[in-house]
Amino acid sequence: MKKQVTLYHTNDIHSGFKQWSRIVSHIKNNRSPDMRYIDLGDHADRSNPMTEATAGHANIELLNAAGVDFVTIGNNEGVTFSKEMLERMYGQASFKVVVANLLDVETGKEPKWAVPYLVDTMDNGLRIGYIGFTAAMIYFYEQLGWEVSFSISKLKEMVEFLAPKTDAIVLLSHLGLPKDEMIAREVQGIAAIIGAHTHHALPNGKTVNNTVIAQAGKHGNYLGELTLTFSNNQLYEVKETLLDPALFERDEETFTLLQVLEEQSQIALSEPAVYLSRPLEIDWFHWSESGQELCDALTTWCKEEIGMLNAGVLLERLPAGPVTNGDIHRICPHPINPCIVELNGIELKETIERAQTDEIVQLQLKGFGFRGKVLGLMLFSGIEITAKGIFIQGKPIQAEQSYRLATLDMYTFGFLFPHIAEAANKTYLLPEFLRDVLFAMLKNRN
DSSP: OEEEEEEEEEOOOTTOOTTHHHHHHHHHHTOOTTEEEEEOSOOOOTTSHHHHHHTTHHHHHHHHHHTOOEEOOOHHHHTTSOHHHHHHHHHTOSSEEBOSSEEETTTSSOOTTOBSEEEEEOTTSOEEEEEEEEOOOHHHHHHTTEEEOOOHHHHHHHHHHHGGGOSEEEEEEESOHHHHHHHHHHOTTOOEEEOOSSOOBOTTOEEETTEEEEOBOSTTSOEEEEEEEEETTEEEEEEEEEEOGGGSOOOHHHHHHHHHHHHHHHHHHTSEEEEESSOBOOOSSSOOHHHHHHHHHHHHHTTOSEEEEEGGGOOSOBOSEEEEHHHHHHHSOOOOOEEEEEEEHHHHHHHHHHHTSHHHHTOOOOBTTBOSSOOOOEEEESEEEETTEEEETTEEOOTTOEEEEEEEGGGGSTTSOHHHHHOSOEEEOOSOOHHHHHHHHHHHHO
C-alpha cells in the first residue's frame, strides 16, 4: 500500500516578507493530514524594524498564523536575542521548537521552550522522527549562558534511538550545506536533511550516500516541497522540489496581518529617544567627527584603549532635533555586537594595513551581520598611523606585545581580517548591538 508525506519547508527568511503571504497561501491551500510545514531558522532578523520593535513576537505571530508545525532555530534567533527574550518569544508559539544541541548552562538541560527530537504520527499511520541541530557558534552562545555543540556521535546515538520508533528520520538542520553533506556521509539512517544557514538553493535537492539534502535559498525566494513515499510503510523514494512563490496567489489574511504588524511597529519605533543639539554627519570614505565619535564610544564600551570600526556602519545622517528609536535602527540596523580580540603586534599591524586597502574600503559586503552598502574607511581609536609607522597609545607598535582591540564581531568571520578571525581569544559583548553603543553615544554627546 502506497503512502506519502509532504513536508513544505522555508529557511533563512531573515524577516524578509515580500513573498510571505504567497508562501502561506500555498501552504494553506495544500494543507492535509499528510502534510507538515517546517521552518529551519533565521526567520527573525533584528535588522528588520518590525522584528526589532516587537522583540521577535511578530515573527512568532506570523509563524503561528501560517500554521507552521515544527521549527529549529538559527543563529539569528539564538545569538541576537537574550535568554529571556527567547523564552518570551517561544512561549507564544503554537508549534514545536526542535533543537538537540543547545543546553542552558545554569540547568544543564534543553531550554524549556524546545525539545531535542520528536516522533510525529501521521493520520495515515506513518511515524516521522525529527531531530533539530543549530549552528554551533560556541563563542556567541557562551556569552549568553548557553552551551552549544556539534557532535556526530551524539547525532548517531539519537538516530539509533529513534530508528525502531519511526518509519523515517528527518534532520532539521541550521548547520549549513558542508556540515549537512558530512552528516549524510557519516550517519546512516537519515532519510532527509532539511537545511539552512548557507542560503543554498537546491532545485531538486542533493543526494549524498542515500540521504537527500534540501535547502530553499533565503528570504522566501523559494518554498521547498519534500515528498517521502512509502510502500507497506517502507520508504522507497524521497523527492525534493523548489517552488516559486511568485506563481502563487497571496493570502489576504496574511497580507493584512503583515500590514497591521508593520503599522504597530512603526508606532512603537516613533517614540523620541534622544535630542540632538547638532547633526550626526556621515562620510563613508573620509574621516568624520561622527564616525570617530562612534569608534571612540565602541572602544570605551569595551573598556579598552584601542579600537577600530568601518565608517560604513552608519547608513544615514541625522539632523539636529528629536531622534526616535526608529531613526537609530534605520541608520544602524546591523545585528552586530561589540567584540574584543587579542592580537600580537605583528597581527595587529597587518590587520591595520589590510583595513586601509581598497579591497576592504570599497567592499560592498553582504552578510556577516552587515546590512549597509559598503564598508568604507576604517576608523581607529588609540591607534595613530604616520609616515614613521603605527603608534599605539603614542608608542611604536611592538611585534611581540599582546594588544586587546575593541571592534565588531563581523570581523571575526571569514575572509575580512584573517588574524581577527583566527584569534584564539575573543570576547563578544552580548546581547547589545552596535546601535546600543550609538544610542549611548548620542545621549552622552548632548
